[in-house]
Amino acid sequence: MSIAGLCPKCGQRVLHVDVESVVGLVGGESKARCLSYSCIHCHAVLGVEIDPRAKPRPRRRPTTSAPG
Numbered sequence: 889m890s891i892a893g894l895c896p897k898c899g900q901r902v903l904h905v906d907v908e909s910v911v912g913l914v915g916g917e918s919k920a921r922c923l924s925y926s927c928i929h930c931h932a933v934l935g936v937e938i939d940p941r942a943k944p945r946p947r948r949r950p951t952t953s954a955p956g
């Protein structure tokens with residue numbers, strides 16, 4: 889008998905998760921892109937992690953004008 893991954897909230901098997909792109913805040917400032925995994929049945933968040941594909945964001949340049 890195998891142990892199935894169950895949602896801690898609704899008790900359904902977690903065979904799929906909703907993946908959302910969220911922003912991690914440190915001291916109120918956005919620092920990193922994260923991924924949120926939530927139950928597709930009840931939308932309880934099962935976990936959040938730093939997006940491993942996210943590239944470090946370049947610092948904002950002091951450029952002023954944008955065309956258009």
Ligand SMILES: [Zn+2]
Nearest residue numbers: 895898927930
């Ligand atoms: Zn659930």
